[in-house]
Amino acid sequence: MKVAVLDIKGKETGRKVDLLDEVFAIEPNNHAVYLDVKQYLAHQRQGTHKSKERGEIAGSTRKIKKQKGTGTARAGSIKSPIFRGGGRIFGPRPRDYKQKLNKNLKRLARRSALSIKSKEQAILVVEDFNFEVPKTKDFMQVLKSLGLENKKSLFVLGDSNNSVYLSSRNLKRSEVISSSELSTYKILNANNIVLLEGALEGLQSNLNK
Template identity: 75%
Template sequence: MKVAVLDINGKDTGRKAELSNEVFAIEPNKHAVYLDVKQYLANQRQGTHKAKERAEIAGSTRKIKKQKGTGTARAGSIKSGVFKGGGRMFGPRPRNYGFKLNKSLKRLARKSALSMKANDKSIVVMEDFNFDTPNTKGFVNVLKALEVDKKKSLIVLGGSNNNVYLSSRNFKGSDVITSSELSTYKIMKANKVIVIESALEGIESNLSK
């Protein structure tokens, strides 16, 4: 699959980039995409929620009324969850929500996500660019030139680029990552995936294993 390479002004450079069919043109496995996104979101959960249970409530341990003859249900402790101020019954406890997925499934999910975006013509290949210093205005101008300033976009760099990353931090609609940080969740979240030309080799080598 060949796509045009754009410059920083959104103009066609006249060159074509070859997108591997093994990564960008497979039959998408939607269930794999679902599982990988589910795992990503599960790993974001802190799992620190906690409610006090009956044993953790401060209160008297005296039996609050006699066992029989009251005409109501028997009760032994004011700390019971059936009373106001008592412990929470079956309340949340700290836990880890994460779960494991094998590497081959995660690779399949990322390839499926990229193939879905490629099929929708939502992948843009752009030549390498840089800023001399962090420049938010310059970064926004790049997005405007690509007509993605009003959409959620994902920019995939070939390697770490501090100036481009810092330029993007104040612009909430765009996410800048390296090819090694590519995730199914971020691909699916974006309306447009902008792949820097130098990132193609890293993406294809990571996902063709």
């Protein structure tokens, strides 16, 4: 699949690159996509939630009333879960939410997500660019030239570029990552994917295994 390479002004450079059908034009596997997105969201959870159970509540251990003759249910501790301020029954405990997926399934999920975006014509290939100094204004001009100023966009770089990254950091609708950070969730979460020319070779060789 041939795609025209654009410059940062949104104009065609006259060059075309070949996007592999094995990466950008497969039949999407929806279940693989679901599992990969589910794993990504699970890994965002800290798992530090905790509530005190009756054994951890500070309070008196004396029997709060006599066993019989009160006309109410017997009660032995003020820390009982049935009383206000008592411990919580089966409360949350710290846990690790990480899930394991094999590499082949994760590659399939990313190829499926890229194929979905390719079918929607939401993938742009732009020649490599850089800024002399980080400026949000310059990055916004690139977005405007590409017609992405009001859309959620994901820029994928071949190598980490500090000036481009810092220029985009204040923009809520745009994210800049390196090709090694690309995930199924990030692909699907963006309206448009902007692949820099230098990222293509490594991205395609990594996913086409």
